[in-house]
Amino acid sequence: MTRFAAVDLGASSGRVMLAELSGGLRLTEAHRFPNGPVRVAGRLHWDILGLYREILAGLRAAGPVSSIGVDSWAVDYGLLDESGALLGNPVHYRDDRTQGVAEHVAAQVGAAALYETSGLQVLPFNTLYQLLADRLDGAATMLLIPDLIGYWLTGELGAEVTNASTTGLLDVRTRAWALPLAERLGLPAGLFPPLRQPGEDAGGLRPDVAAEIGWSAPVRAVASHDTASAVAAVPASGPAFAYISCGTWSLAGVELPGPVLTQESRAANFTNEAGVDGTVRYLRNVMGLWLLQECLRAWPGSDLRELLKAAAGERPFAAVVNPDEPVFLPPGDMPARIAAECRRTGQRPPSSPAAFTRCVLESLALGHRLAVRQAMELSGREVEVVHLVGGGSRNELLCRLTADACELPVVAGPAEATTFGNVLVQARAAGLVSDLEEMRSLVAASEPLRRYEPSGDGAAWREAAARL
Numbered sequence: 422m423t424r425f426a427a428v429d430l431g432a433s434s435g436r437v438m439l440a441e442l443s444g445g446l447r448l449t450e451a452h453r454f455p456n457g458p459v460r461v462a463g464r465l466h467w468d469i470l471g472l473y474r475e476i477l478a479g480l481r482a483a484g485p486v487s488s489i490g491v492d493s494w495a496v497d498y499g500l501l502d503e504s505g506a507l508l509g510n511p512v513h514y515r516d517d518r519t520q521g522v523a524e525h526v527a528a529q530v531g532a533a534a535l536y537e538t539s540g541l542q543v544l545p546f547n548t549l550y551q552l553l554a555d556r557l558d559g560a561a562t563m564l565l566i567p568d569l570i571g572y573w574l575t576g577e578l579g580a581e582v583t584n585a586s587t588t589g590l591l592d593v594r595t596r597a598w599a600l601p602l603a604e605r606l607g608l609p610a611g612l613f614p615p616l617r618q619p620g621e622d623a624g625g626l627r628p629d630v631a632a633e634i635g636w637s638a639p640v641r642a643v644a645s646h647d648t649a650s651a652v653a654a655v656p657a658s659g660p661a662f663a664y665i666s667c668g669t670w671s672l673a674g675v676e677l678p679g680p681v682l683t684q685e686s687r688a689a690n691f692t693n694e695a696g697v698d699g700t701v702r703y704l705r706n707v708m709g710l711w712l713l714q715e716c717l718r719a720w721p722g723s724d725l726r727e728l729l730k731a732a733a734g735e736r737p738f739a740a741v742v743n744p745d746e747p748v749f750l751p752p753g754d755m756p757a758r759i760a761a762e763c764r765r766t767g768q769r770p771p772s773s774p775a776a777f778t779r780c781v782l783e784s785l786a787l788g789h790r791l792a793v794r795q796a797m798e799l800s801g802r803e804v805e806v807v808h809l810v811g812g813g814s815r816n817e818l819l820c821r822l823t824a825d826a827c828e829l830p831v832v833a834g835p836a837e838a839t840t841f842g843n844v845l846v847q848a849r850a851a852g853l854v855s856d857l858e859e860m861r862s863l864v865a866a867s868e869p870l871r872r873y874e875p876s877g878d879g880a881a882w883r884e885a886a887a888r889l
C-alpha cells in the first residue's frame with residue numbers, strides 16, 4: 422500500500438487528506454478547518470498563516486507518506502521580497518480594490534488581444550488585475566497560494582502551470598509566461614518564477630518543517646489549481662461529458678484538446694484554463710454555492726440539511742435570478758441582495774429561508790444549464806452526461822434540478838474530486854497509474870456515484886431561463 426497526502430484549500434474549508442492506494446484509492450480526512458475572508462482595515466484578506474498552521478497540524482496527523490501535493494483556489498498570491506519574506510497578507514479575490522482595472526487594461530491592450538494571448542475569461546479578480554491594483558514596491562517574486570505554501574514547506578520557488586493559467590499572464594498556446602504582455606503593463610518579468618508541470622518534483626521538506634510534523638517526504642507539483650485537479654478526477658469514460666465542479670464556485674464546461682479563441686467564445690466569457698496533460702478546461706465560472714453559504718451566514722442557527730428538505734417542498738420557479746450578477750460577488754447580506762434582484766426583475770422576493778434556498782438552487786441550476794449548453798455550442802463537443810463533482814454533489818436537490826435544467830443525465834460525485842485529482846497526479850509520478858483515462862476509471866471504481874435522469878420537463882426550464 423502506498424500513502425499520499427493531499428493539501429486542498431477551498432474557499433470555504435481547507436483539508437489535509439490521506440490517500441491509500443492498493444488496488445482502489447481510499448481517502449480519509451486527516452484534518453479539516455474552516456476558511457473564509459477576514460476584513461482588516463477595510464480590505465479582505467485570507468488568514469494565510471492560520472491556514473499554514475492548520476496544514477502543518479494536518480500533515481502531523483496524517484503521518485508519514487510517500488509524497489505531498491498542494492492545491493488551492495486560483496488567482497490569489499503572496500509577494501516575496503528579495504530575501505524570500507512575505508510582503509503583506511494575501512488579499513482575497515472578493516476584495517473590491519480591482520474595480521475598474523479590467524476595463525482600464527482592456528482599453529490599453531484591447532480585449533481581443535488579451536483573449537488571443539491568455540484565452541482567459543474576464544473576472545475582475547484575475548491575478549493580472551490584482552497585481553495592477555497592488556503596490557509592488559520591494560516585490561521580487563509573486564507566488565500563487567499553493568506555490569507559496571510549497572515554498573514555506575520546501576524553500577523552493579516555482580509556479581505550477583495549471584494555476585498559472587488563471588493569472589491572465591500565461592500564453593494559452595505555448596503555456597509559457599506571456600512576458601511581452603506583462604512588460605507592456607509594467608509588470609516586471611522577474612516577478613514570475615519558473616513554471617512547473619503537474620507531476621514534477623517540487624523539493625523536499627525543510628528540516629525545520631520535518632521536525633515540526635515529525636516526518637519527511639518530497640513535495641510533488643500537482644494540478645495545483647483546485648479546479649484542474651477536480652476535472653482530472655471526473656469519473657467519466659470517453660470524451661462525451663461536461664463537468665460542473667461545484668463548491669463555493671460552480672465551474673461548468675468541457676475538456677478539450679486545444680483552446681477555443683473565437684469572438685463568440687470571448688463574448689460568452691468562456692475561459693481556456695490549463696488542464697493536466699495539455700488538456701484545456703473550457704468553462705465559465707458560475708457564482709456557485711457561495712450564494713447559499715452567504716445566505717446561511719445571514720441566518721444564524723439555520724441547518725443546511727433542514728433547509729434543503731424544506732426547499733424541496735417549495736413551489737417551483739416562484740422566483741429566479743441570474744446567479745452571476747456582479748452584485749452577488751462580495752460578502753454581505755445575501756438574502757437582501759437576492760430580494761432586491763427579484764424586485765428589480767419584477768418578481769416577488771422569497772419570504773422564508775426555505776423559499777430563498779429554492780430560489781438559489783433553481784437559479785444556480787439555470788446558471789449550470791446556460792454554461793453547459795454554451796460550452797457545447799461554442800466548442801462543438803457532443804455531451805451525453807454531466808458530471809457534477811465537489812461538495813455540491815452532496816446536495817441531492819441541486820443535482821436533480823441541474824439534471825432537469827440541463828436536460829441531460831447528471832452523475833454526482835465524488836465530493837472530494839479535487840483531492841482525488843491531487844493524489845492521482847502524485848500516484849502517476851510514482852509510476853502507479855498510467856494516463857488520465859486510468860485515473861478516471863480508478864475514481865469511478867473507488868467512489869459510489871449517483872445518477873439523476875432529467876425529468877423531461879424542459880419547457881418549464883426554458884421558460885425560466887428566458888426570465889433571466
Ligand code: ADP
Pocket residue numbers: 430431432433434667668669670710713714725811812813815816817836
Ligand atoms: P470549496 O472547496 O469551494 O470550499 P466544497 O467543494 O468543499 O467547496 O463545497 C462546499 C459546499 O458543499 C458547501 O458550501 C455546501 O453547500 C455543500 N455541501 C457540503 N456538504 C453537504 C451536504 N452534506 N449536503 C448538502 N450540501 C453540502
Ligand code: LRH
Pocket residue numbers: 431432493494495496514646647648669670672706
Ligand atoms: C474554485 C476556484 C475557481 C476560480 C476561483 C477563484 O475554487 O479555483 O476555479 O475561478 O476559485
